[in-house]
Amino acid sequence: MKDNTHIVTIDRHIIDQERLHPEATGAFSNLLTDMALAAKIVSREVNMAGLADILGRVGRTNIQGEVVQKLDVFAQEAIYRAMDHTGHLCCMVSEEHEDFIPIPEKFPAGPYVLVFDPLDGSSNIDVNVSIGTIFSIYRKVTDNERGSVEDCLQAGREQLAAGYVVYGSSTMLVYTTGSGVHGFTLDPSIGEFILSHPDIQIPEPPNRYYSVNEAYYSRWGKGQQRFVDHLKGLGDGPDPGFSSRYIGSLVSDFHRTLLKGGIFMYPADTKSPSGKLRLLYEASPLAWIAEEAGGRASSGSRDILDIVPEELHQRTPLYIGSRALVDQAEEYLAKGE
Ligand code: AHM
Ligand code: MG
Numbered sequence: 001m002k003d004n005t006h007i008v009t010i011d012r013h014i015i016d017q018e019r020l021h022p023e024a025t026g027a028f029s030n031l032l033t034d035m036a037l038a039a040k041i042v043s044r045e046v047n048m049a050g051l052a053d054i055l056g057r058v059g060r061t062n063i064q065g066e067v068v069q070k071l072d073v074f075a076q077e078a079i080y081r082a083m084d085h086t087g088h089l090c091c092m093v094s095e096e097h098e099d100f101i102p103i104p105e106k107f108p109a110g111p112y113v114l115v116f117d118p119l120d121g122s123s124n125i126d127v128n129v130s131i132g133t134i135f136s137i138y139r140k141v142t143d144n145e146r147g148s149v150e151d152c153l154q155a156g157r158e159q160l161a162a163g164y165v166v167y168g169s170s171t172m173l174v175y176t177t178g179s180g181v182h183g184f185t186l187d188p189s190i191g192e193f194i195l196s197h198p199d200i201q202i203p204e205p206p207n208r209y210y211s212v213n214e215a216y217y218s219r220w221g222k223g224q225q226r227f228v229d230h231l232k233g234l235g236d237g238p239d240p241g242f243s244s245r246y247i248g249s250l251v252s253d254f255h256r257t258l259l260k261g262g263i264f265m266y267p268a269d270t271k272s273p274s275g276k277l278r279l280l281y282e283a284s285p286l287a288w289i290a291e292e293a294g295g296r297a298s299s300g301s302r303d304i305l306d307i308v309p310e311e312l313h314q315r316t317p318l319y320i321g322s323r324a325l326v327d328q329a330e331e332y333l334a335k336g337e
Pocket of ligand 2: 117
């Protein structure tokens with residue numbers, strides 16, 4: 001019988017997952033452990049944001065006379081510094097950097113690529129709304145010792161690990177390496193991520209939440225408008241009985257969708273013809289997590305995980321969550337204009 005009384009830390013869990021792969025060298029596990037450490041550092045800073053007077057003021061000094069950084073710059077640096085010297089990565093891609101970032105010559109290079117959005121939803125920081133970090137790991141595919149753009153532009157299906165951290169009422173790290181989706185809650189008193197949500201599955205049938213920024217309704221195409229009309233009970237059929245939630249912070253909106261079910265959408269519109277969200281380090285990692293949890297993610301016409309990015313910061317429309325709802329969104333969009 002499964003014993004649920006043991007406390008499982010994220011480090012223990014990562015090692016246990018590695019045992020499922022006898023060929024593993026441990027390097028990949030170390031990468032995940034380093035990422036969890038970076039998440040703790042960012043979490044501490046996010047929790048201190050109001051106190052430390054660091055909101056949005058690059059270069060100001062705080063009460064201790066230290067130069068303070070904007071929180072998204074801090075997160076970028078914290079993750080970069082936790083990962084640059086470990087010898088596991090050849091390069092990184094971050095939302096905060098235009099170009100890919102090769103590991104500096106002074107450090108050894110390794111076979112993996114890290115892509116990340118250090119602090120997503122940063123417009124929510126100064127109103128104390130949950131924000132998050134998204135990350136994903138790929139294997140280098142070229143012979144370049146310190147990586148190349150080609151190593152970064154891989155379809156989501158090639159991911160080796162994907163995860164996010166939500167800095168909410170508690171800090172949670174959720175990740176997959178292709179053997180289910182597992183969630184850990186940070187116990188700040190001991191500084192450990194503890195397994196709190198093993199093997200997450202999107203509830204089926206889902207809670208009936210849809211999540212979209214409806215202020216953009218007039219900019220949407222007909223298919224998108226009709227789909228949302230349908231969800232609101234304004235279509236031809238009976239009212240399907242949905243409720244809506246929209247935080248405006250992708251990680252938080254996705255986290256709710258993962259745990260409760262429903263659909264999150266960031267559609268294309270006349271102002272943003274490819275939507276707003278980024279394929280490589282926002283949509284693809286969450287898409288894999290959704291799929292591993294029994295859900296789906298689509299651009300509206302194809303699986304997010306099948307799209308090979310052409311540019312590092314490429315945008316994509318995103319429909320993600322319960323499989324049946326994502327399928328239905330695609331049907332409405334296909335009927336479209
Ligand atoms: P950011 O990268 O500037 O933080 O923007 C990304 C955020 C997402 O977290 C969220 O889903 C989206 O922007 C909300 O956008 P909008 O305000 O257009 O609804
Ligand atoms: Mg972002």
